[in-house]
Amino acid sequence: MSLGNDPAAVAAVEQVTVRYGSLTALDGVSLGFPTGVTGLLGPNGAGKSTLLSLLSTANRPDEGTVTLLGETVGAGGRRAVRSVRERIGVLPQSFGHYPRFTALEFVEYAAWLRKVPSRERRDRAREALRQVAMEKHAGRRMGDLSGGMLRRVGIAQAMVNRPALVLLDEPTVGLDPAQRVGFRDLIKGLGEHSAVVMSTHLAEDVAHTCDRISVLLEGRVRFTGTLAELCALPGEDGTVESGYLHLVGPEGAVL
Amino acid sequence: MIRMLWTEMRRGESRWIAALMTLIGAWYFLGEDAATSDWIGWWTQSSVEVQIFAVMVMGPLVSTGAAWTAGRVRRHRTLAWAETTARSGWEQSVMVWLSAMAWALPVYALFTAMAFSRTAGVSAVTAPVWSPLLTGAAMVGLQTAVGVVVGVLSPSRIAVPFVGLGWYATLVGIALLSDERSALPWALVPALDVHWDMAFQPNSGRLLTAAVWCLACGLLVLALPGLLRGRAVRPALRILLPVALAAVVAAGALFSFRAPLPELYWAVRTPQPQRPVCAVEGGTKACLWPDDRHLLPEVRIALRRVERTVGTVPGLTRTYYERGLGTPSGAAPTAELPVYTPGIDREGLTQDMLAASLPQPPLNCAPHLMKEIGDYPDTFLFEAVVRSRAQVQNSYWSDEFAAALDRFLKTPVTEQDRWLAAAADDIRSCRPVPAPPR
Known part of the structure; x- marks a missing residue:
């Protein structure tokens, strides 16, 4: 079994193509996601969210295979999908929540959705909230929390099942600079035990959190490598931005 | 599971629906006047009353609340997130359904307690009847399940109030359009809008079958979002198939x-009871179903009035058996005493007994019109005399009729009795009655 180009990958896509009508969102993409933080970069419409939806099992490719945690998605039926989903954590870009639930109740609810055993659910929820420094606010209603706190609860719910694969779609959007700094540490910590795939527009986030970076453009992989390799690409100043601009050109410059 | 259910119960909208229902139910069940009620005093009818209230009022309300709670996945944009978790859509729907039912069922039990306490305050026996209640609870479950599914599937929150309205309209529509002979629509959407006297009791087997149908159907309905929306984990067939089988067999x-x-x-x-309960006053006797023994004091008073009114008239039936009761073979002629409400009073009983005593002409017997009373049928005069002697409410036909009646009632009682006895024979034989004494 080949996991993209990386045999150590926790998740991988191989030659996947996804079409929405006449639009090809992903075109023959092959990528592997090992333990650590992988940043997905690319302009709007590059295929980042489509790739995340494949990794979260929300969608299936029209062509190619998606392998998650040793299971080929679609080949193992209902049980395999459920088993994979039990070990994935997802923070959607537009993270919805139930305003009347307390933070603890909401994370516990997420644990229930991910089939965390009932006797462990409350402890796991508390632990997840502690990891995102929200334990003091565990009893507060979600509707009363600030944007930054909600994002933290979002991370907590994504890690409550101790996932092997964490998918974060624009996790720092809407946070102030100080909150973003805290968040980066949090995400880096997550990457020590899990494969974290983070889609982002923010070069700073990439520079501070990602071990590996993949750049997508028009549904294809333009670059896969380490931060140093991206920065080493020909450019003005050897930064993430310059490497990225080299890959996507000025019209793709959204960083 | 229990903790999740408790969280859902505390954070969902069903608790407000439960509070509203409690107020409405308390007004309905505690505000009913026992003297005029058609259910306070009868255990079966009390159960049916709770059941019909639950299905017609509570079910639409609970389903509306459940639809609103379930619609949170759209209002708060969590649908895509929740659908890509390990819990199947069915399990998620069942959790919302359970939280709504966990509020509804205690309220339902409270209504039952209210209704039963009212009946216990009137009835002389304690014989609660459960099968209509179980059917009602199961039907509320089905209504709630439909609410959950509409909430999850409908993209518009405007659809939510239409769930309750839709249920109410459906039930009323079925009531209006139902073919009474088959009653099949009611079989699948049971709301037992029936009134049984003591002659009938619930068919528990059928009611429990209906309860199984409603519950199984509700659980199947809850699987719809998971089946229709491809991203969610599909419900397990090993659970759904037995439920579907139960639904098919019950249907x-x-x-x-x-x-x-x-x-x-x-x-x-x-x-038939081993021994009906009977009361006797002189030559007048009434027997009731044992469950109606609370009526005996009023029955005795009514019997005394009947005895005073027609006790001296030979040939009139003065032995009454409540409807449905078997009469002893070889005994004197008996009349059927209808008791349509458990709170019937002495006045109603007197009128019913006297009506049951009136001689009946044979079928196809043409009425004989009497000139003396303004060309009304002679049976009208007979009835008017009896009712006037008992001093119960009488019909007013015309001045001429009233004058003739007045003249008759001024004659000696013995002459009245003689005329009544002869007239009763004539009416039964389809002959004109004799001219009234003047």
Whole structure:
């Protein structure tokens, strides 16, 4: 079994193509996601969210295979999908929540959705909230929390099942600079035990959190490598931005 | 599971619906006047009353609340997130359904307690009847399940209030359009809008079959979002198939049943009691079903009035058996005493007994019109005399009729009795009655 180009990958896509009508969102993409933080970069419409939806099992490719945690998605039926989903954590870009639930109740609810055993659910929820420094606010209603706190609860719910694969779609959007700094540490910590795939527009986030970076453009992989390799690409100043601009050109410059 | 259910119960909208229902139910069940009620005093009818209130009022309200709670996945944009978790859509829907039912069922039990306490305050026996209640609870479950599914699937929150309205309209529509002979629509959407006297009791087997149908159907309905929306984990077939089988078998049993009488679709005839309860005043006697023994004091008063009114008239039936009670073979002629409400009073009983005593002309006997009373049928005069002697409410036909009646009532009682006895014979034989004494 080949996991993209990386045999150590926790998740991988191989030659996947996804079409929405006449639009090809992903075109023959092959990528592997090992333990650590992988940043997905690319302009709007590059295929980042489509790739995340494949990794979260929300969608299936029209062509190619998606392998998650040793299971080929679609080949193992209902049980395999459920088993994979039990070990994935997802923070959607537009993270919805139930305003009347307390933070603890909401994370516990997420644990229930991910089939965390009932006797462990409350402890796991508390632990997840502690990891995102929200334990003091565990009893507060979600509707009363600030944007930054909600994002933290979002991370907590994504890690409550101790996932092997964490998918974060624009996790720092809407946070102030100080909150973003805290968040980066949090995400880096997550990457020590899990494969974290983070889609982002923010070069700073990439520079501070990602071990590996993949750049997508028009549904294809333009670059896969380490931060140093991206920065080493020909450019003005050897930064993430310059490497990225080299890959996507000025019209793709959204960083 | 229990903790999640408790969280859902505390954070969902069903608790407000439960509070509203409690107020409405308390007003309905505690505000009913026992003297005029058609259910306070009868255990079966009390159960039916709770059941019909639950299905017609509570079910639409609970389903509306459940639809709103379930619609949170769209209002708060969590649908895509929740659908890509390990819990199947069915399990998620069942959790919302359970939280709504966990509020509804205690309220339902409270209504039952209210209704039963009212009946216990009137009835001389304690015989609660459970099968209509179970059917009602199951039907509320089905209504709630539909609410959950509409909430999850409907993209618009405007659809939510239409769930309750839709249920109410459906039930009213079925009531209006139902073919009473088959009652099949009611079989699949049971709301037992029936009124049984003591002659009938619930057909528990059928009611429990209907309860199984409603519950199984509700659980199947809850699987719809998971089946229709491809991203969610599909419900496990090993759970759904037995539920579907139960629904099919129960529906088949309900469809294939053919009742000899419309009222017997959900009922069976009450077995004859070992000994009916009877009261005697002189030569006048009334026997009741044992469950109606609370009526005996009023029955005795009514019997005394009947005895005073027609006790001296030979040939009139003065032995009454409540409807459905078997009469002893070889005994004197008996009349059927209808008791349509458990709170019937002495006045109603007197009128019913006197009406049951009136001689009946044979079928196809043309009425004989009397000149003396303004060309009204002679049976009208007979009835008016009896009612006037008992001093119960009488019909007013015309001045001429009233004058003739007044003249008659001024004659000696012995002459009145003689005329009544002869007239009763003539009416039974389809002959004109003699001219009234003047």
